[in-house]
Amino acid sequence: MDFRGKKYERGSNWSDPEVVELLQLWADESVQLELESCLRNQHVFNRIAEVLREKGIHRTGDQCREKIKKMKLEYRRIKDNSKAPRGGRTWKFYDVMDRVLNSRPALAYGPMGGGVMATQVLPGGVVEGYHHQFTAPALPFGHSQHPELMEIKCEEVNSDEHCLTPEPPAAVSYQQGCPEEHEMERAFLERAQNDSPISRVEIPIETSVSPSGFSEPSMANSSRMQNAVPRPGFSALHRLRKKRKGQRVKDPLDDLLLKTLTSQRAMEERFLQMEERRFQRDLDVEERRMQLEQRRFELEREHEFRMFNVFAQMLSILKQSNGSASPSLAMPRGLDFSQMLSELMGRVGDNQRGPRARGLAGSRGNMCGFCPPEGFRCSPYLSARGNVANVFRGSDEEGYKAYHADKYDEDTNPNGIINFGTSENKLCCDLMSKRLKEQLTQTDMNLMEPLLLQYPDWKGHMFLREEVARFLTYYCKAPAPLKAENVIILNGCGSLFSALATVLCDPGEAVLIATPFYGGITQSVFLYGNVKLVYAYLDSKITGTSTRPFQLTVDKLEKALQDALAEGVTVRALILLNPQNPLGDIYSLSELRDYLEFAKRHELHVIVDEIYMLSVFDESATFHSVLGMDRLPDPQRTHVMWGITKDFAVSGIRFGTLYTENQDVANAVASLCYFHGVCGPVQHKVAQLLRDREWINQVYLRANHARLKAAHTYVTDELKTLGVPFLNRNAGFFVWIDFRKYLRTGTFEEEMLLWRRFLDNKVLLSCGKAFECSEPGWFRIIFADKTNRLQLGMQRIRKVLEEQEREILSEEKQQPCQSDQDGKADSTDEVIFVSRHQESSCAGSSNLSDLIGLLQQQMRSSDWLQKNAAEQLA
Numbered sequence: 001m002d003f004r005g006k007k008y009e010r011g012s013n014w015s016d017p018e019v020v021e022l023l024q025l026w027a028d029e030s031v032q033l034e035l036e037s038c039l040r041n042q043h044v045f046n047r048i049a050e051v052l053r054e055k056g057i058h059r060t061g062d063q064c065r066e067k068i069k070k071m072k073l074e075y076r077r078i079k080d081n082s083k084a085p086r087g088g089r090t091w092k093f094y095d096v097m098d099r100v101l102n103s104r105p106a107l108a109y110g111p112m113g114g115g116v117m118a119t120q121v122l123p124g125g126v127v128e129g130y131h132h133q134f135t136a137p138a139l140p141f142g143h144s145q146h147p148e149l150m151e152i153k154c155e156e157v158n159s160d161e162h163c164l165t166p167e168p169p170a171a172v173s174y175q176q177g178c179p180e181e182h183e184m185e186r187a188f189l190e191r192a193q194n195d196s197p198i199s200r201v202e203i204p205i206e207t208s209v210s211p212s213g214f215s216e217p218s219m220a221n222s223s224r225m226q227n228a229v230p231r232p233g234f235s236a237l238h239r240l241r242k243k244r245k246g247q248r249v250k251d252p253l254d255d256l257l258l259k260t261l262t263s264q265r266a267m268e269e270r271f272l273q274m275e276e277r278r279f280q281r282d283l284d285v286e287e288r289r290m291q292l293e294q295r296r297f298e299l300e301r302e303h304e305f306r307m308f309n310v311f312a313q314m315l316s317i318l319k320q321s322n323g324s325a326s327p328s329l330a331m332p333r334g335l336d337f338s339q340m341l342s343e344l345m346g347r348v349g350d351n352q353r354g355p356r357a358r359g360l361a362g363s364r365g366n367m368c369g370f371c372p373p374e375g376f377r378c379s380p381y382l383s384a385r386g387n388v389a390n391v392f393r394g395s396d397e398e399g400y401k402a403y404h405a406d407k408y409d410e411d412t413n414p415n416g417i418i419n420f421g422t423s424e425n426k427l428c429c430d431l432m433s434k435r436l437k438e439q440l441t442q443t444d445m446n447l448m449e450p451l452l453l454q455y456p457d458w459k460g461h462m463f464l465r466e467e468v469a470r471f472l473t474y475y476c477k478a479p480a481p482l483k484a485e486n487v488i489i490l491n492g493c494g495s496l497f498s499a500l501a502t503v504l505c506d507p508g509e510a511v512l513i514a515t516p517f518y519g520g521i522t523q524s525v526f527l528y529g530n531v532k533l534v535y536a537y538l539d540s541k542i543t544g545t546s547t548r549p550f551q552l553t554v555d556k557l558e559k560a561l562q563d564a565l566a567e568g569v570t571v572r573a574l575i576l577l578n579p580q581n582p583l584g585d586i587y588s589l590s591e592l593r594d595y596l597e598f599a600k601r602h603e604l605h606v607i608v609d610e611i612y613m614l615s616v617f618d619e620s621a622t623f624h625s626v627l628g629m630d631r632l633p634d635p636q637r638t639h640v641m642w643g644i645t646k647d648f649a650v651s652g653i654r655f656g657t658l659y660t661e662n663q664d665v666a667n668a669v670a671s672l673c674y675f676h677g678v679c680g681p682v683q684h685k686v687a688q689l690l691r692d693r694e695w696i697n698q699v700y701l702r703a704n705h706a707r708l709k710a711a712h713t714y715v716t717d718e719l720k721t722l723g724v725p726f727l728n729r730n731a732g733f734f735v736w737i738d739f740r741k742y743l744r745t746g747t748f749e750e751e752m753l754l755w756r757r758f759l760d761n762k763v764l765l766s767c768g769k770a771f772e773c774s775e776p777g778w779f780r781i782i783f784a785d786k787t788n789r790l791q792l793g794m795q796r797i798r799k800v801l802e803e804q805e806r807e808i809l810s811e812e813k814q815q816p817c818q819s820d821q822d823g824k825a826d827s828t829d830e831v832i833f834v835s836r837h838q839e840s841s842c843a844g845s846s847n848l849s850d851l852i853g854l855l856q857q858q859m860r861s862s863d864w865l866q867k868n869a870a871e872q873l874a
Contacts, residue, residue: 018059022048049064071097400422425615428700431703435695451680458673462484465489469484469659479628482659488658489656490677492656496641497607497641499669500669502531504572507529511572511607512560513575514538514557516736516768517582518577537560538556538774552585578626581732582766596638604637605638606634608641611645612733623731626638637662641657716728724801734781739777740777742801754767761800
């Protein structure tokens with residue numbers, strides 16, 4: 001580890017082999033060039049330290065730089081004084097430093113062609129060497145350097161003073177064996193001399209590992225360096241020496257030295273472990289401090305946003321007094337509301353852009369039934385629309401990001417999040433994968449004509465549009481063959497919603513839709529076209545002409561439309577989801593005809609999304625497509641969408657198709673295909689897939705329906721065991737569940753708390769707020785998943801519900817003695833979570849004086865004004 005500070009600088013405790021390795025790296029030509037060409041050289045020594053660590057020498061960059069600095073100072077001292085150091089001893093590294101610093105000629109290569117040897121010449125003629133194999137690829141610098149012979153000489157003198165580096169220990173002699181073995185070896189060497197040329201060879205010696213990790217000669221053989229000649233019989237000589245090695249007398253000093261070195265290494269490792277734990281503990285403390293600071297910042301921003309919401313309600317009441325409020329409208333007309341709020345908050349601050357973006361964010365939260373994330377701050381780099389798009393996300397987006405950051409995997413991450421919130425069919429991935437692999441081996445699937453690599457007709461290649469027309473004619477049971485010229489290809493149904501909203505509505509106009517509905521439609525129609533949604537709220541109670549919960553009737557559509565028209569909002573279209581997401585309802589032919597007749601009376605376009613039409617998994621349920629009707633009430637205003645992502649379990653392939661008989665609409669949408677087109681090779685593969693009618697009918701649909709039914713049965717049986725109400729439908733991948741009894745209070749705040757509790761227990765669901773449901777407590781669960789994930793996910797759901805139920809029962813027992821405290825809940829908390837369907841009643845029961853009092857309470861409970869008034873009111 002790289003420990004900073006003086007405490008850990010061990011620059012003076014370098015052994016000779018470590019210094020040799022350091023000098024070998026530092027003396028490299030590329031290193032010297034880099035050191036001379038840059039002002040800051042810390043990164044060079046850091047790379048040297050990395051190479052040393054790979055060799056077992058654990059030094060930091062600072063220690064390497066400090067050692068080189070000391071050696072350069074010692075070299076200059078000797079050179080300037082023109083004499084040896086005190087005591088008369090010659091410094092062993094002087095020649096090496098002199099070659100590098102004075103740019104002397106390169107050192108001679110060693111005779112072995114790769115070994116680097118540092119020798120020490122003593123008066124008695126005994127040669128000691130520190131050998132370490134150093135290869136050029138180990139250098140992390142610009143170019144490699146050929147191995148050199150670095151000679152480091154030192155003369156032994158009678159002095160008590162120490163050199164800069166420790167001397168090698170004294171030699172320990174061994175018994176060399178019997179005279180017969182000496183004679184055998186001498187005869188063997190004499191016989192081999194006549195067979196090969198003489199060359200200098202380094203005989204391997206016993207080595208031991210130092211506490212620093214560097215392999216150095218053992219103390220027993222550190223004084224023995226031999227020159228030998230490589231001969232054909234060298235291996236036999238080596239075996240002879242190994243045999244003699246086992247006969248050597250073991251010196252007691254060897255065991256003592258080994259134990260000493262082992263203890264020293266253990267102490268160093270223990271010390272490093274303790275330092276590592278201390279460093280990790282400091283990091284944990286700093287991380288907790290940052291989390292607390294972030295939480296404090298989020299609470300402060302949350303309080304500011306509550307105050308802005310109070311301002312928004314005050315303005316809403318003022319607008320209602322002029323007759324301009326409507327509970328069914330999802331968004332105010334244009335951006336007048338945000339501009340008014342911007343002007344109001346602009347008096348508080350001199351930065352006009354920030355308050356305006358905050359006003360937009362605040363109005364966006366009231367428009368779509370969800371709020372900007374805590375701590376949101378507008379970006380000065382974005383326009384007003386950009387800031388709205390930046391906060392245009394709800395619980396689905398938050399949960400989806402958390403899921404991708406911690407995905408469940410049976411092998412690698414068994415404690416990850418199980419995704420029951422994203423509508424994907426994961427039951428038939430094996431069938432589609434096998435089919436696509438088979439098609440990849442066929443010549444028709446690998447076809448890559450030049451036509452596929454060029455710009456297509458913006459409506460899509462004609463061969464694909466013809467195949468889609470035949471496919472829809474067959475599965476929608478159309479009374480007459482559908483025409484290919486009425487087919488348009490885009491990259492997904494989300495792009496189709498955006499394109500249709502843009503070409504059918506002007507900015508500020510609206511589209512009628514029944515709630516609950518797939519929340520992604522709001523984003524699709526608003527971000528590009530600035531088109532609003534008018535909600536026809538459905539509820540779980542069976543009243544009036546309703547025969548089932550959440551039933552869509554013409555009366556409810558009529559009421560929502562008239563409320564919007566009374567406010568002066570123009571409604572251009574009606575969106576129908578069949579089968580319905582998230583309810584799973586399948587509309588009958590009579591219901592479809594009633595909806596289309598209603599749209600014709602009011603001259604509304606009808607956008608019918610039938611993306612789940614092949615996912616009706618029960619034989620008792622029958623799907624009826626709009627394209628299968630004998631006569632459409634208004635064919636020029638009826639547009640049908642379908643895609644392969646749901647029915648064929650390929651969410652990753654973005655493919656959607658639109659069928660419309662209105663050529664003006666078709667041409668207008670086709671002009672946007674330039675931005676949302678599908679590439680030629682994908683169009684070819686999809687056409688081949690849709691053409692294989694036999695495989696679809698006999699293999700895929702049978703297996704898909706059987707697996708969907710089995711998974712649906714398992715989940716619904718588990719819900720029945722828990723006693724949880726739900727809608728029992730036979731289409732799609734989802735079950736609409738009633739968790740209202742697990743909410744302490746019937747608010748969307750409690751619903752969001754329950755949703756987060758599910759997420760904390762590693763299971764992702766979709767709450768009713770994301771679908772604009774008018775009743776808190778409804779959740780959607782996706783059951784089109786593998787059995788093991790379904791079982792584990794339902795176990796986690798059961799655990800959360802049981803804990804929630806126990807807590808609610810415990811609180812109910814304590815309620816009689818705490819009734820006074822229960823009535824003192826902070827009413828300001830409800831401002832953030834106010835839902836669109838509650839705004840009319842809230843506005844009707846509130847008055848301006850109550851809101852002013854609420855605002856004063858917020859000011860007294862926060863230091864926000866104190867922190868901002870001095871700067872912004874100056």
